[in-house]
Amino acid sequence: MISLQHVYRSYKTAHGIHHVLKDVCIDFNEGNSTAILGLNGAGKSTLIRLIGGSEQPNSGRIIRTSRVSWPVGFAGGFHGSLTGKENLRFVSRIYGADIKQVTSYVEEFTELGEYMNMPINTYSSGMKSKLAFGLSLAIGFDFYLIDEAFSVGDATFRSKATRELEKLKARATLIYVSHSIGSVKHHCQSGAVLENGTLTYYDDLAVAINKYTEICNAKKH
């Protein structure tokens, strides 16, 4: 389970303090994939980073009793001066995973070839994302955080990634951020709508989508 309890997050800007998340309380349970819906700039990516632990809240608690992935598609956790393989070794060590198994899976999945022995600094952003996605699959998490920036790499890799995601759903829970109603319906059972820093959870995904559509329509008018 992942439990967010009275989470607040704000940032200092040139125009003062910008409150992105205000008193967010939500529990994510295993087996119930949840869509995070909201307009651009609503704070969805901030919420995903907080859930993943790459960012800390200003106040409130985030309790994780399950293994949670980093945001898939996000490659910020790699050290630029280390090679792909060295980064795999580092991440495997901190998650207690078998280095050999992880390396061989990622090599085969990403098809990065000789690039695996080159520093991450020399990678394109697509290559980094491929590596991060492959690594997240190899480590094995209970929860996968999937941001809409999931569409990484070329068409061949994207279809491979989509196939893997389908397989993943059988053994893991997704927290899914997307503007695409179609893919949200395909992957999730429930939804949470983020508006003006407040997150509202809906057991029924259809209700969440309706609420999100209302917000979008209000914005248009």
Added chain:
Amino acid sequence: MALHSAATIKNAFLVQYRVILALILREVHTIYGHTHLGYIWALIQTASNVVIFWVMREFMKSTCPHGMSVASYLIIGFGITTIITSGISKCLTAVESNKSLLSFPQVTEFDVMLARIIVLFTTEIIVVIILLGIASIIHEPIVIYDYGTLYLCLLMIFIYALGLGMLFASLAVFVPVLKQLMQFVIRFLFFTSGAFFSPSSFSSDIAEIMMLNPISHLTEFCRHAFHPSYVVDNYSWMYVIIFGITSLSLGLLLERYARTRRDR
């Protein structure tokens, strides 16, 4: 409930151990792993400092206090000050250089600083052992007379490096200009540490200023462990320990406070 808590604590320690080990291996690889001379650089750096001040002392016809050999006097002095002053510098840059790795929730600012200090401490201790070994072969045998004092010194050196490192690195979050000012602070700590001239070699005014620096006490105690006739009556273990524990406690507290206030 108690069993569950014990398991949680055990798991937390296991994760912490894995993270620190991974960071240590990363540090070992990136600090010297990319240069052709590798770890020999660490040896060369400390050895060159010793040689420069050895030559200086020879020109000044200055003998070491209490009949200690120049080589062991300088190697011990430089070994201690290098660990502490480099430890402070390394902690100041630890978060910036490991920013990407801090995006993993298991990795904290404390872990990256601790890993750096462990690598630095171990490397310098090995360097000191090698240099003392060389000095022992070409000069005169170097013997450890007081193991208790030596172990306590080693513990305090580690505490000073980590405590002062965390303290200054965390203060720099609130006072960024401190990063620039630190080179003066480190230079002051170095010149008053007694690494190349003991406080007893100076007039009482200067000696008093030097003895405000607890590193000078630590350096003299460490020399005493190798040379029993080395007099340390004017130095205080109490001062060394209180300063060390205070800086470590403040460093730990401030690091925790500064953690959420850093721009990750």
